[in-house]
Amino acid sequence: MVQILENPTAKQPSISTRIEKILLDMFENVCQTVEEIDGNKLHEKRWTRDEKGQWIEGEDNNGILYFDRALRNGNVFEKVGINYISMRGELPPGLTFQGGDVVMTDPKNGAASEKGTPFFSTSTSVIINALNPMVPTAHVNYRYFQIGDGTQPGSWWFGGGGDLTPIYLFEEDAVHFHQVHKEACDKHNPEFYPRFKKSCDEYFYLPHRGECRGVGGLFFDNLQSDNIETLFSFVKTCSEAFIPAYIPIVKKRKDMEFTEQNKYWQHLRRGRYAEFILLNDRGVRFGLTTGIVSAQSVLNCMPGEAFWNYNDQPTSDSPEAMLLDVLKNPREWV
């Protein structure tokens, strides 16, 4: 169990320390839950930078708490990737802030020799692929970014969300996942759920396939307000919603019977997931292009086994075709 050390002389922890804590709690809780269900420990890797600024394995003592945990071919899970990072630093030259986002000014400039803009960033990312094709894949990520001390208007923002990707559609699972997330949103702002549900359908979409990645959930980016406490509280509720939204579905489906054909379809759908990650996901592309985190961490979200086949269209009226219909025509689940 990793703990964030608070400054003993400060009367109240800073907002950045409090956000670090809730995301680290989420990280630890999800890891523990996965290990309990699977019966295997996640493998952990910690990261630090070498003198040239390259990411290498090791403990960091320069304001970075950064580690990945992973599992492959467990008892219940095919592949799990869970990453945590909390980083106080300076943006490397070549990166800057624009419209609430970190963007590249010059992709050729990768060296971190000059001093850049000071920032604080923290994030927890989770992706869970189960062995049983009746268990949907889940993805969740919450993140916070702050420029300087975050006191200037527009100098901090939240991003994140959670979404569900079934291999076979159980409508009650989609309803449950959305219901839990809607309740989390509704505690804070009744406009949040419809807005972030729509963003999720739009973001997790493969235009070349004309398919959504899954049945959605929540997605938000560059979320700001006049009052950071309001959004802190909202993101805390969301980060706590993932386990009750997803884990009951895993427990319900993990021992269901399945066929070779079900497994084949699962692998084809993993192929679609890989396509989304590598072709469409903005965060993955940004991470791999900038080197702001290690490529191995970024690709911790890849599925374990993915198939491609030229002829992968299911026969009509099959359970596989039912799933495709929902992916092509996103529904309102609650």
Next chain:
Amino acid sequence: MVQILENPTAKQPSISTRIEKILLDMFENVCQTVEEIDGNKLHEKRWTRDEKGQWIEGEDNNGILYFDRALRNGNVFEKVGINYISMRGELPPGLTFQGGDVVMTDPKNGAASEKGTPFFSTSTSVIINALNPMVPTAHVNYRYFQIGDGTQPGSWWFGGGGDLTPIYLFEEDAVHFHQVHKEACDKHNPEFYPRFKKSCDEYFYLPHRGECRGVGGLFFDNLQSDNIETLFSFVKTCSEAFIPAYIPIVKKRKDMEFTEQNKYWQHLRRGRYAEFILLNDRGVRFGLTTGIVSAQSVLNCMPGEAFWNYNDQPTSDSPEAMLLDVLKNPREWV
């Protein structure tokens, strides 16, 4: 066997018809060779456009000869994708020519309602993944593009090349593949082989992994000259070089013994191949974004089965580590 009908009143076939013919010959020869070795027929799909300009299955009578052939889980091959296209048409609005390439002017504009620039384009693409991990994957593509009747300077160009991606390194195979391609080049211009070998190492490179995709071969793009006959003749020789460069390697390796560990490493390397295709390949990204061909055709190049694992670094001095060393430090093979 598909045949291009030549205009019986013309005394000599046009250059575009002659290029169509050599690429179609290549397509048919590679298909036939693959079927002979595998013992299975390739599945064929023909494409045409519907009234809205969307690609659908069917025969085309509007100057387009476009079909894909594919094989999955044969006796020798895991996945083969072979595409041929020859198209006379007008560039859809939103696409234009720039610096010898087709580029997008406005990615949102996908409709083909207005008349655009007339062009002719033909291409054969081949990707061959074998079941036995001792057999390297091969990729080859030759293509020709022409604006109008191609009589204006800079209004036509060739692109293409062939490259080899071993799972396990047999140096003699890399030498053979390069030797055959070097001889093809040397018949036309002694500067071609070193130039296109270097381009190949540079193009088939995964920056986020710091690895080349394979041991290279040839790659050229936007190749022009004062005399189209010279380059026609060069590309013809290259298109004929692929079978003698690759097929002897397949025959030599396809029945070698292998272990579960070899198969696992093969699947991990397929994951790298998928990463290159989806993250780095300019042609794939262009094809998927523009819809200039169908997404299914573009993704006919995907591997059959790809694995990812957080810990995929081989132990030092292993055959797997030997391959990685060559991918990180491209060699001169001939």
